[in-house]
Amino acid sequence: MNKIHVLFFASLKDRAGQAKVDLELPDCATVSDLKELVIQRFPAVAPLIGHALVSVNQNYAFDGDIIPEDAEVALFPPVSGGSENAGSDGDAFPTVLRVVYDPLDLDDLIRQITLPTTGAACVFTGMVRGITRRGGVHETSSLEYEAYVPMAEAKMAQVAREIRERWPSVEGIAIVQRIGRLEAGTPTVLIACTASHRDTGVFDAARYGIDRLKEIVPIWKKEIGPGGEVWIEGDYHPQQGD
16 A cells, blocks of 8 residues: 555645545555545545645646655645745746745845846736725735645746746746735735846736746635635646646
8 A cells, every 4th residue: 555645725624624644545546546535534525626636746746647655645726826945946047936924025036136237127016905896896804825835936936947938038036925814905926027128028027927826836815804714716727747
């Protein structure tokens, strides 16, 4: 038998009633086999398992993939949208990738991704929206963010690599996500790209960064308001290569 370590996040954690469990699977068992076992052990998870995402050793996995021995397997809903980690991402250009509890310091982050040749920076910052006007008025008092931190930072690095492949003129990249409970009006995420000039693709690169983060970086948010609490889930399902 193959012992594995299973982690639950966001709504699946609530349904399972715990954040982690060790399970045993037959040798050469697949992700699909694991899902069946999870339903047997945690019946309350069953309604969510059909659209749940799975990672094996911090990489997205699919139903037919075989789970290796002693693997760390995470189950979570589609991401709702990353300890501190900063590095060069393999080249001479600065890359800042962080999942943090502390407030975002815009000046410090821009300083870290500015080179002597830098003449432009494009910054996107997401915030907790207190009032949403789409049809009726919807009120949010706070959002509670949760992340699978090691995988989130690895996927942030992937997003940074993808940006550099598409926009080679980009010099510095910062991708920083706050977690914990954040009140309305609080900045939650920052994507920043720097380059020598404003017409070198930094606007498109920053937009790509936030869009891609909301697809593949495992971060979720619980909305808290007058009507109660609810996990907000996305609808993007990763593909091979994500």
